[in-house]
Amino acid sequence: MIIDWPSFAPVNALLGGILIGLSAALLLLLNGRIAGISGIIGGLFQATKPGDFSWRVAFVLGLILSPLLYQLFTPLPESRIDADWGVLVLAGLFVGLGSRIGSGCTSGHGVCGLSRLSPRSLVATMTFMGTGFLVVYLARHLLI
């Protein structure tokens, strides 16, 4: 392993992480909800109780509009998707299906679950990080 020092941006990473944590904290304390993105989106496709739909739409809308708000103050940082179209579709399918089967993703298990000291989320996080590391290793160092 070689550390990519030029890309390592600890201050931004920590600051951004604190903002993510803060928003998870606010959704929990104000709304009584877990900030798990896959769960929030998933709930939009379920026959839910009345009053359970609008807040999900509002949250998702906020997430989608956040780059526009950011752009009002400063240009957006670089964002690059290297995956080609076929891989992208497969990846999207796996992310959608997998996160719903496993009841959570990076936010629900990785941030909220670990903050709750849930053993279930610890196992989930270690599992998806593990397969994520493995897939990148295979794609970048073994198969090409």
Add this chain to the structure above:
Amino acid sequence: MHIASAFFIGLLFGLGLIVSGMSNPAKVLGFLDLGGNWDPSLAMVMAGAIAVGLIAFRAAGGKVTSLLGNPMQLPAIGKIDKRLVSGSALFGVGWGLAGICPGPALTLLGTGATKGFVFVAAMLAGIVLFEIFQRRRA
């Protein structure tokens, strides 16, 4: 009121993703590339988020209603089963293929990236597939 707060909290979440670098799939893959040129940034994102989260979940412990008067809806801490592990494994494979997880997928929509739209369409298809399987089993 709780709808407006959800909107602003979503905005804040997205700003966090952008500031932290999580909304850049190439950077996320740099974190997942342990065998290459490894970018540890994402570990710092998790550390920052969990540091705040630990305090929040401790503060929320035992509360029945939220500050806006909604019931606290925390999932029960369930058991570790095959579903949890296989679903998470599949999610990780998808994450490793493109470097995009559900939150950043939505911020990519807002940047207008065509590839972001394709990813989100596929992700929604995966979520709908899950619902179809669920209903068949029920």
